Amino acid sequence: MATDLSPCRAAELHSAVAEACAHIELDATDAELIKYTVNAVFRLKTSPVIVRVGTGEEGDIRGRRIVEVARRLAGHDAPIAPLLEVPQPLHLPGPFTVTFWPELDNSSLWTPAELAAPLRELHQIPPDATLPVWDPFDNARQQLAEADETITRTDLDWLADAWSAAEAEYKRWEPELRMGIIHGDPHSGNLLREQSGKVVLCDLDEAGIGPLAWDLVPQAVGAVRFNRRGFYQQFVAAYGADVRDEPYWPVLARIRELIMVTSVLPDLGQRPAVAAQHAHRLKTLQAEDVDATWSRYT
Incomplete structure (x- = not known):
């Protein structure tokens, strides 16, 4: 497309x-x-x-x-x-x-097991203190500051308040979270296959030291937002854990959904299809419509 x-x-x-x-x-x-x-x-x-x-x-x-x-x-x-x-x-x-x-092969129809495998391998690497710390909150502040002029002040204020509330709730749970090396944005669109056949992760913008549970959140949120419940159940079986069982799941889900709205704010006026889908996502968040489905940005 x-x-x-x-x-x-x-x-x-x-x-x-x-x-x-x-x-x-x-x-x-x-x-x-x-x-x-x-x-x-x-x-x-x-x-x-x-x-x-x-x-x-x-x-x-x-x-x-x-x-x-x-x-x-x-x-x-x-x-x-x-x-x-x-x-x-x-x-x-x-x-x-x-x-x-x-350029590596990205033509595969990726299976849940192929997504789970590199994540399990990555999560088993001992933490490296020289890696940057995962911090979606600073990222969000930067994106809000660089938001396209087509975004209304009312919407920007709403997002800023939503991020502040999510950050406060995350800080409350942070001591309970197991930290390690994470990818930060793992989904099937960020998988590639080397010539040897090994599946690897690309798009390392959010990779670093963070809560290991975070790497399970994109698929858990996608089960509802992108109607991928079957894929998620197979992913849980392959990885061996369901993040939705954890008490901190609601705040991690909230952060993920806010990222999927805030990340495209800069330059939004130059991308009409992205802007239309962004408006839909933001409207459903503001209405607290937890069952609304979203489409991929194109």
């Missing part, structure tokens, strides 16, 4: 990809935009490379963080997608922050 994007932003992003690729002698002719939610993700048709472009101050922070985390996790032989061996991240006027990744 093509990503719906304004012509102006599309031209800016393609120009950034072309300039970034020229720095490392890659041909960006006919680079294809394959996804744009938090980052714009391009596939190069002339070489097996994926180019990710972040925008603004948040994009710069994420770009630096993801490169650091990928390198550190590679030292632990973690099941994660490798960086391309070039100097990065690359910073360009715009401002844009660019990272490069070898």
